[in-house]
Amino acid sequence: MLKDLFRKQKKYATIPSEQAKKDIPEGIMQKCPQCGDIGFVKELEKNLKVCKKCGYHFSMSAPERIRMIVDEGRFFEFDSGLTSGDPLSFPNYAKKLEADREKTKLNEAVVTGEGTVGGFPAVIGVMDSRFRMGSMGSVVGEKIARAAHRAATKKYPFILFSASGGARMQEGVLSLMQMAKTSAALEKMHRERVLFVSVLTNPTTGGVSASFSSLGDINIAEPQALIGFAGRRVIEQTVRQKLPEDFQTAEFLLKHGQLDQVVHRSELRETLIKILDLHSGRVNDGNR
Incomplete structure (x- = not known):
């Protein structure tokens, strides 16, 4: 345990790629193809699958x-x-x-x-x-x-x-x-x-x-x-x-x-x- 406390910390951080930023977990979030707004699928379904931001009809x-x-x-x-x-x-x-x-x-x-x-x-x-x-x-x-x-x-x-x-x-x-x-x-x-x-x-x-x-x-x-x-x-x-x-x-x-x-x-x-x-x-x- 003591060894873990004094372990050197890494001097670098992992930065997600641009592609990773664009990826949306399937079935959880939905991106509007018209305005690019990202929201929860369940919220979209409650709104009859219409984007609240731009009115796009999925x-x-x-x-x-x-x-x-x-x-x-x-x-x-x-x-x-x-x-x-x-x-x-x-x-x-x-x-x-x-x-x-x-x-x-x-x-x-x-x-x-x-x-x-x-x-x-x-x-x-x-x-x-x-x-x-x-x-x-x-x-x-x-x-x-x-x-x-x-x-x-x-x-x-x-x-x-x-x-x-x-x-x-x-x-x-x-x-x-x-x-x-x-x-x-x-x-x-x-x-x-x-x-x-x-x-x-x-x-x-x-x-x-x-x-x-x-x-x-x-x-x-x-x-x-x-x-x-x-x-x-x-x-x-x-x-x-x-x-x-x-x-x-x-x-x-x-x-x-x-x-x-x-x-x-x-x-x-x-x-x-x-x-x-x-x-x-x-x-x-x-x-x-």
Whole structure:
């Protein structure tokens, strides 16, 4: 013990590297990609995954979105057992699907079902960008089309949250066919005069933005959501012009008439309840 007391102290200190300073413990802290603010994940979740400093809307998983919008315990899932095949024998596609199923605990990139929002019954679909970047393959298109048919039959409004990188290239033309199939299903809803509310979140691009996500009777988006078909660089090279800085943002599309409203996430549930109330033809029972 005496020897330890008189032991020479080191004359140097370890300084963490710049990379170590940037590293954030996984699952504990979250860095905002827009303003760089670092906060606790639990605090971010309490704030509906919106940065308190700059208002950036982080992506939400399908289960998180359903918990946020649907009345507690009032959601019944459709077609949960549908899974994608590998029609083109695309290299490693089956393995990637299995990895995403394991990671997300979902069978596909969209969850559809029936529930109530503020006491109003609705058919609900939520895309999940964690699964193959929310890409639209044959199963995604089939689930959305089936949900639309159920909404038309039951005369329930259909609320669909989009979050997608577009059509799924690993399924080739079968994924592109989903654009027509989902659009035809929504046309049936239109003929039956059933309300379709499309909620576009960050990002909604490619064949999804070019089909069902833009066909809502009411089109809503979250703030600063990226919405468009082709990428900025491709468009600039094609038209040979510099595009505005806010091009393909929700605010840009609202200004140019493609959206009806941009709604902050904290106000989204109440906004949807008001829309359902206006189209219900009955008095709201106050169950919110």
